[in-house]
Amino acid sequence: SSSLTEAQEFVKRLRRQTDLCNMVKTVRALLNNNSTVTVLRSGLHAIFNEKSLDVTKNLFQEKFRNSKKRQKNVQLKCLKNFISSLTSSTDIRDLLSCLSSDLQTFVIKPSKSKEAFKEQASDFMLKWNLLLSNVGKILTINRTDSFG
Numbered sequence: 001s002s003s004l005t006e007a008q009e010f011v012k013r014l015r016r017q018t019d020l021c022n023m024v025k026t027v028r029a030l031l032n033n034n035s036t037v038t039v040l041r042s043g044l045h046a047i048f049n050e051k052s053l054d055v056t057k058n059l060f061q062e063k064f065r066n067s068k069k070r071q072k073n074v075q076l077k078c079l080k081n082f083i084s085s086l087t088s089s090t091d092i093r094d095l096l097s098c099l100s101s102d103l104q105t106f107v108i109k110p111s112k113s114k115e116a117f118k119e120q121a122s123d124f125m126l127k128w129n130l131l132l133s134n135v136g137k138i139l140t141i142n143r144t145d146s147f148g
Helices: 002-031 034-049 054-060 074-085 092-108 114-142
Strands: none
Touching (some): 034 114, 074 092
């Protein structure tokens, strides 16, 4: 039974690796197309300019009694940094490095303990997924040309 469990875990990891490789191939092809990147950037900038993400921003504004503990919207900062580094012919490694740097700055370094890191990382991932889902939804509904 332990061999079966290990085999199942191996298959899951292999599927994730394959999915990531396919995603990287797709993104590389898109990054090499100047017009696609330009349209995507303009769509993403329009989302911020139109304040389409205001509802999402409000979800991130957690109110605490102590104003020093107010949640900073690091997910929007990370997305804006990502968009600013998104240009045609950008290598995907540069984009991943940008995200990695932001994670280091906003999630990993501020964590004082293992428990604090787990909590911050979990919170970041939940809100990051929500933000990207909303961005995708807005692009799908209002900016279909941004998908090339």
